[in-house]
Amino acid sequence: MLLFGPSGVGKTHLAIAITMAMVQQDQYCRFFPATTLVQLLQKAKASYDLPAMIQKLDRYALLVIDDIGYVRRSEMETSVLFELICHRYERKSLLVTSNQPFRDWDDIFPNGSMTVAAVDRLVHHCHIVGIKGESYRQKEAAARVPKDSAAVNEPPT
Numbered sequence: 001m002l003l004f005g006p007s008g009v010g011k012t013h014l015a016i017a018i019t020m021a022m023v024q025q026d027q028y029c030r031f032f033p034a035t036t037l038v039q040l041l042q043k044a045k046a047s048y049d050l051p052a053m054i055q056k057l058d059r060y061a062l063l064v065i066d067d068i069g070y071v072r073r074s075e076m077e078t079s080v081l082f083e084l085i086c087h088r089y090e091r092k093s094l095l096v097t098s099n100q101p102f103r104d105w106d107d108i109f110p111n112g113s114m115t116v117a118a119v120d121r122l123v124h125h126c127h128i129v130g131i132k133g134e135s136y137r138q139k140e141a142a143a144r145v146p147k148d149s150a151a152v153n154e155p156p157t
Contacts, residue, residue, distance in 0.1 A: 002128045003097045008135025011097040015064050018095060022062055029062040034071045034081075037063075041080035050080060054087050062093045069100040071108055078109050082118055089121040096122060 001018070003011040019029045032040075044053035057063060063084075071077055088094055100107070102119050109115040 001093075001095045002122060002126055003095070003131065004101060004129070005099065005131030005133070006135065007099050008137045009131045009133045010136065011099070011131060012066050014129075014131075015066060015095055015097050019062060019064055027061040028059055029064070030057070030060045031064040032066065034065050034068045037065055037084075038071050038077050038081055041084060042076065045080050050083065054084055057084070058088075058092060060092070062095060063088065064095045064097075066097045067099070068096050068108060069098045069104070078114070082109065082114055085118050085121055090125070094122065 003014060005011050016031065019031055022029050041050060041053060044050045065081075068081075071081060085094065098105075105115050105119060106112055109118055
């Protein structure tokens with residue numbers, strides 16, 4: 001599953017809810033912020049243990065990669081993420097959240113061919129959910145500011 005939408009519309013919340021529903025059905029799941037997962041995989045690669053780490057992640061029926069858009073175009077960073085995506089393709093489930101549409105994923109992977117290959121694997125057999133709306137955090141913050149406050153009409157300093 002791929003969840004797309006701007007910041008603050010509930011992608012992570014929905015991903016957590018899906019994960020919890022699977023856990024309640026006795027499925028093993030793991031939730032990772034994308035940057036944390038990439039660091040874990042990089043560490044495994046540096047110690048020549050990446051295949052074993054990827055195999056270890058296979059025990060989870062679902063891996064959630066939250067905010068993939070915050071991973072940035074370093075060959076060292078995204079090659080491990082690409083390897084994980086390729087390994088899980090048609091074997092185990094991935095749920096990926098992103099605030100960037102596919103057209104901007106060239107900023108994530110180091111070259112266009114890797115981007116195309118990663119997206120191709122992710123979208124095959126996939127549910128893609130686009131979420132539109134305003135950030136609930138911004139709505140809540142605006143609700144806390146008094147209507148007659150000068151802060152509403154002035155830019156931050």
